Amino acid sequence: MNQLTECVAAIFVSVMLATPATAESRPLAPTPPMGWNSWNHFASKVDDASVRAQADALVATGMRDAGYIYVNIDDSWEGKRDENGFIHSNDKFPDMKALADYIHSKGLKLGIYSSPGPKTCENYEGSYGHEDQDAQTYATWGVDLLKYDLCSFQDIMAQAGSQEKANRLMIEAYSRMRNALRRTGRPIVYSVCQYGYASVWRWGDKIGADLWRTTGDIEDKYSRMAEIGFSQAGLSKYAVPGRWNDPDMLEVGNGGMTAEEYRTHMSLWAILAAPLIAGNDLTRMTPETVALLTNREVIAVDQDSAGVQGDRVGVEGQFEIWAKPLADGSKAVALFNRQDSWMKTAIMELHFDDLGCKGAVSVRDLWLHKDLGTFQDVYKVEVPAHGVVLLRISHR
Ligand code: GLA
Numbered sequence: 001m002n003q004l005t006e007c008v009a010a011i012f013v014s015v016m017l018a019t020p021a022t023a024e025s026r027p028l029a030p031t032p033p034m035g036w037n038s039w040n041h042f043a044s045k046v047d048d049a050s051v052r053a054q055a056d057a058l059v060a061t062g063m064r065d066a067g068y069i070y071v072n073i074d075d076s077w078e079g080k081r082d083e084n085g086f087i088h089s090n091d092k093f094p095d096m097k098a099l100a101d102y103i104h105s106k107g108l109k110l111g112i113y114s115s116p117g118p119k120t121c122e123n124y125e126g127s128y129g130h131e132d133q134d135a136q137t138y139a140t141w142g143v144d145l146l147k148y149d150l151c152s153f154q155d156i157m158a159q160a161g162s163q164e165k166a167n168r169l170m171i172e173a174y175s176r177m178r179n180a181l182r183r184t185g186r187p188i189v190y191s192v193c194q195y196g197y198a199s200v201w202r203w204g205d206k207i208g209a210d211l212w213r214t215t216g217d218i219e220d221k222y223s224r225m226a227e228i229g230f231s232q233a234g235l236s237k238y239a240v241p242g243r244w245n246d247p248d249m250l251e252v253g254n255g256g257m258t259a260e261e262y263r264t265h266m267s268l269w270a271i272l273a274a275p276l277i278a279g280n281d282l283t284r285m286t287p288e289t290v291a292l293l294t295n296r297e298v299i300a301v302d303q304d305s306a307g308v309q310g311d312r313v314g315v316e317g318q319f320e321i322w323a324k325p326l327a328d329g330s331k332a333v334a335l336f337n338r339q340d341s342w343m344k345t346a347i348m349e350l351h352f353d354d355l356g357c358k359g360a361v362s363v364r365d366l367w368l369h370k371d372l373g374t375f376q377d378v379y380k381v382e383v384p385a386h387g388v389v390l391l392r393i394s395h396r
Pocket residue numbers: 039074075120121122149193216217
């Protein structure tokens with residue numbers, strides 16, 4: 001989007017902020033939301049039984065206790081509207097309130113999905129013209145999070161006549177649902193999904209989104225994960241505690257990447273303070289996948305209470321260094337080797353003065369759970385192709 005368009009978008013946002021809305025205690029997501037979402041593995045085959053099984057698995061595998069508490073039903077739960085316009089779930093979800101009660105009984109929270117357009121991306125019923133009714137229905141069921149996905153609203157935008165008008169309509173539509181959610185009186189986390197259009201990171205906060213997708217869809221392959229993850233360079237200043245950039249859900253455990261590549265995925269998402277929403281079948285995880293998803297030291301980087309998103313601090317060709325300041329004054333530092341796998345391992349150097357650190361620095365490897373010792377000026381380490389070394393560094 002050019003500067004003029006951004007400027008216009010900013011004006012529209014400030015106009016809409018005049019809309020009165022019931023106060024809510026903010027932030028609803030003081031650290032990046034963690035949980036599971038049905039889309040990446042089940043797509044439109046998700047149903048009540050599979051969601052219950054995933055909730056059970058969150059508990060049984062220790063994922064809930066590691067912080068994964070949202071159980072998010074993505075597209076394809078929607079049924080028809082009744083004669084009064086209220087939405088009902090389809091046959092795959094016979095009783096949404098009972099499902100919510102089940103999820104809550106496990107100490108988990110329920111997320112649901114809709115679109116500001118008339119239809120969702122899978123051509124189910126969207127919320128266009130029914131925002132308040134849908135928000136009320138979600139609140140009655142006991143929903144705790146809404147992912148609101150642009151989908152067919154793009155057709156409405158296409159009729160707008162100009163990019164500025166299209167963006168204004170989109171921002172108004174997202175604002176409308178936030179206000180509808182607020183009017184229910186139930187705290188419902190608002191997860192905006194419009195693939196980053198119109199630089200959403202510049203206005204997502206102003207319309208009351210708790211998180212906003214910054215990219216198109218992830219896929220379970222290294223090239224796409226890396227394309228999305230590394231494209232986040234420069235966005236750190238737009239995230240604050242309770243307002244998160246969302247580079248899409250995790251693919252860890254879905255089988256399309258090596259363990260090394262999934263470690264890169266987790267490390268990068270943790271440095272980015274990204275929502276950690278698993279997208280695999282939690283009932284069939286290898287111990288390796290469980291370990292990848294539940295590494296407490298990696299999760300602690302993502303969930304750090306300072307809520308500062310990390311960013312790229314150095315790049316030389318295919319070698320990148322990213323750092324995230326942490327609440328205790330230490331830094332999480334990730335060294336990424338983006339070379340293709342046939343190039344094999346490379347030695348990377350971390351120069352402490354590039355991070356503003358002088359003198360002796362102690363270094364801990366967060367995947368190995370190992371203190372590596374104290375180093376002066378520089379730390380050198382082998383990093384496998386498509387891989388990462390994730391460190392926590394602190395002054396002695
Ligand atoms: C879009 C979203 C995905 C998923 C699908 C469902 O592509 O970006 O995350 O929600 O729609 O149809």
